[in-house]
Amino acid sequence: MSPAAVPPVGARIRRARTAKGMSLRGLAREIGVSASLISQIETGKSQPSVSTLYAITTALAVPVESLFGAAGEEPAPVTAALPGAEPDARGRALAAFAAAAGRGTGPLVARGEREVLELDSGVVWERLGRVPGADVDFLLVTYPPGGSSSGPGALMRHPGTEYGYLTSGELVLTLGAEEYVVRPGDAVGFESATPHRYRNDGREPAVGVWFVFSVT
Numbered sequence: 072m073s074p075a076a077v078p079p080v081g082a083r084i085r086r087a088r089t090a091k092g093m094s095l096r097g098l099a100r101e102i103g104v105s106a107s108l109i110s111q112i113e114t115g116k117s118q119p120s121v122s123t124l125y126a127i128t129t130a131l132a133v134p135v136e137s138l139f140g141a142a143g144e145e146p147a148p149v150t151a152a153l154p155g156a157e158p159d160a161r162g163r164a165l166a167a168f169a170a171a172a173g174r175g176t177g178p179l180v181a182r183g184e185r186e187v188l189e190l191d192s193g194v195v196w197e198r199l200g201r202v203p204g205a206d207v208d209f210l211l212v213t214y215p216p217g218g219s220s221s222g223p224g225a226l227m228r229h230p231g232t233e234y235g236y237l238t239s240g241e242l243v244l245t246l247g248a249e250e251y252v253v254r255p256g257d258a259v260g261f262e263s264a265t266p267h268r269y270r271n272d273g274r275e276p277a278v279g280v281w282f283v284f285s286v287t
Contacts, residue, residue, distance in 0.1 A: 079115065080112075080115075080118075080119075080138050080188060081112050081113040081114055081115045082113070082115070083137070083138055084112060084113055084127055084131070084138070085113040087131045087133045087137075088113075088131055091131055091132070093130075093131070095109050095110060095113070098127065098130060098131070101130045102123070102126035102127060102129075102130050103126075104123065104126075108123075109127075112127075117191070118189060118190050118191045119190060119191060120190060120191040120192065120194075120219075120220065120221050120222065121190055121191075121194055121220035121221065121227065121269075122220055122221035122222075122225065122226075122227030122268075123191070123221075124138075124190060125227060125229040126227075126229070129229055129230065134206055134208075134285060135208050135283070135285075136198065136201050136207075136208050138188065139186040139188065139198045139201075178200075180198075180199060180200045185197040185198060185199065185211070186198045192215075192217065192218045192219055193214075193215040193217075193218050194212070194213070194214055194215070194218045194219075194220065195212070195213040195215075196208075196210045196211075196212055197210065197211040197212075197213075198210060199211055199280070206231075206284065206285035207282060207283065207284050207285070208281070208282070208283040208285075209280075209281075209282055210280070210281045210282075210283070211278070211279075211280055211281075212235070212278070212279055212280070212281045213276050213277070213278050214240070214242060214269060214270070214271040214276065214277040214278075215271065215276050216271055216273060216274050216275065216276065217271065217272075218270070218271045218277075219268060219269060219270035219271070220267075220268050220269040220270070221268050225268065226245060226266035226267055226268050227266070227267060227268060228263065228264050228265065228266050228267065229263050229264070230263065230264060230285060231262075231263045231264075231283055231284050231285040232260070232261070232262055232263060232283075232284045233259075233260070233261065233263050233281060233282065233283040233284070234258065234259065234260040234281070234282045234283075235253075235258065235259045235260075235279050235280070235281040235282075236257075236258045236279055236280050236281075237253050237254065237255055237256070237257050237258075237277060237278070237279035238255060238278050238279050238280065239255050239275070239276070239277070239278045239279075240255070240271065240273055240275050240276050240277030240278055241253065241254055241255075241271070241272070241273045241277055242269050242270070242271055242277045242279075243269070243270050243271075243272055244259060244267065244268075244269055245266075245267060245268040245269075245270075246261060246265055246266075246267045247265055247266060247267075253277075253279075263283065
């Protein structure tokens with residue numbers, strides 16, 4: 072795999088935070104983590120977990136997909152309208168492709184052009200495509216052996232709905248008070264506001280395609 076350059080996620084989080092007028096300690100207090108952790112993430116000394124990443128973007132009102140953008144591209148607010156977009160979905164999509172040509176938005180994203188985020192515990196997200204103005208994360212997700220979306224005993228929740236299809240390996244999904252073993256060919260779908268956690272207890276990477284639809 073020859074992914075596109077990993078964007079400076081921490082720097083982009085810092086720009087979004089300062090643009091919102093929120094202090095480092097204020098953001099840490101908002102999402103229930105230490106200010107030192109936020110500082111380490113913003114300076115690139117630490118990678119956020121999946122749950123922390125969603126908590127940060129929710130608190131700052133920016134879409135997760137904005138963190139995949141080109142290094143000089145600022146994160147856009149989730150409520151931002153696409154310049155020149157038409158009111159119907161088809162018009163928005165066509166305008167998006169025209170406005171963002173060459174940025175890996177589609178209609179084709181070649182294998183070597185995927186933008187990649189590596190998160191805490193080795194979890195990797197590869198963006199398979201995007202349409203600016205559409206609040207959906209279209210991702211190839213890899214959980215290495217021992218990888219998880221949040222720390223032991225901690226469940227994550229965020230606005231929206233998510234769907235996933237596992238192609239290889241095995242994942243354990245904790246959803247509320249229930250646990251499910253997800254195997255190749257299995258699919259999941261649920262409201263993301265339900266407390267949940269993914270973990271890989273196996274000896275091989277768990278790989279799947281995920282769609283996460285955000286609520287704006």
